[in-house]
Amino acid sequence: MNSIRVSILGSDGYVCQIPRIKEGMEALGHVLSDESPDLIYSNDPRGYEKALLLKKKYPKAYLILNFLDIPWHMPNIQKQTELLVKNYFLKADVITTISFKVKKDIGKFYNKKIHVIYNPVKDVYYDDNIKKNNIFFYVGRASDPVKRFNLVRESLLKIKDGEKNIKICGPHNPNFGNYLGIIEDQELNKLYNSSKYVLLPSVTEGIGLPMIEGMICGSVPITCSDNLTAKEFSPPDFICDPNAEAIAKKIEELNKDYRVKRELALEFGKKYKTQFNKKNIAMNIMNLFNSR
Numbered sequence: 001m002n003s004i005r006v007s008i009l010g011s012d013g014y015v016c017q018i019p020r021i022k023e024g025m026e027a028l029g030h031v032l033s034d035e036s037p038d039l040i041y042s043n044d045p046r047g048y049e050k051a052l053l054l055k056k057k058y059p060k061a062y063l064i065l066n067f068l069d070i071p072w073h074m075p076n077i078q079k080q081t082e083l084l085v086k087n088y089f090l091k092a093d094v095i096t097t098i099s100f101k102v103k104k105d106i107g108k109f110y111n112k113k114i115h116v117i118y119n120p121v122k123d124v125y126y127d128d129n130i131k132k133n134n135i136f137f138y139v140g141r142a143s144d145p146v147k148r149f150n151l152v153r154e155s156l157l158k159i160k161d162g163e164k165n166i167k168i169c170g171p172h173n174p175n176f177g178n179y180l181g182i183i184e185d186q187e188l189n190k191l192y193n194s195s196k197y198v199l200l201p202s203v204t205e206g207i208g209l210p211m212i213e214g215m216i217c218g219s220v221p222i223t224c225s226d227n228l229t230a231k232e233f234s235p236p237d238f239i240c241d242p243n244a245e246a247i248a249k250k251i252e253e254l255n256k257d258y259r260v261k262r263e264l265a266l267e268f269g270k271k272y273k274t275q276f277n278k279k280n281i282a283m284n285i286m287n288l289f290n291s292r
Helices: 018-027 045-057 077-087 100-106 149-156 185-194 209-216 228-233 244-255 258-275 278-290
Strands: 005-009 039-042 062-067 094-097 114-116 134-139 166-169 195-200 220-224
Touching: 005 018, 005 045, 018 278, 039 045, 039 278, 045 062, 062 278, 094 100, 094 278, 100 114, 100 228, 134 149, 134 185, 134 209, 149 244, 166 185, 185 195, 185 209, 195 209, 195 244, 209 220, 209 228, 209 258, 220 244, 220 258, 244 258
Parallel strands: 005 039, 039 062, 062 094, 094 114, 134 166, 134 195, 195 220
Antiparallel strands: none
């Protein structure tokens, strides 16, 4: 594969996907640069404006705009999405999304071809030497209503010592359980491996990477049936109705046969470890560029 110049745009920070996409591109031997790029890739709307400016400056560059999710709960979201399509999507060479669920959603507003390219997982892996000494783990924005952290709280209050046995990481302190803040990949890997369950009761997710990362590390994710992305990536064994009673009951059910369920999680995780690898994600982006 010949080396090219690639501009990667969007929300750039430790908890975002851009650092790993950049690392994947560099691992393939490509050069990251906003000067005379051959490929312009924006992972989310925060990079769209700069992406269009670069495309205008370097019209021969190939422009890919990626879309993460439609936050249906937000006011005027249909109008905002229509404007996004009009002002940005129609000016791109290719549009991508991070799951088939998101592809279906954005397809209601954009009638041209849409490609699915997943976002990469963090640098986590299964480590059989790490003991399961934690029960519950939560990763994400606990203050975001879409994440429904209230269901985590309500479910664990139904379980003896539930609150004492959950570790939480992310940008917001929910004042519940053991809050760890934002942690590095190495510590995150330990927590995924040492936890029996990863709780992800979100009403919707573009992907829901904690679900994927948990299975890679041999932790069983618990998700809700109204989250269509969960159905795309998780076996039915780990999905339950979106209420505290059902989540607590699902935990009780999984506890009875945990060893088998953990092996099921690892079976899915082994596939996802490759599928969501940052280098492979970069290769998928490059495949679109090479097929232009």
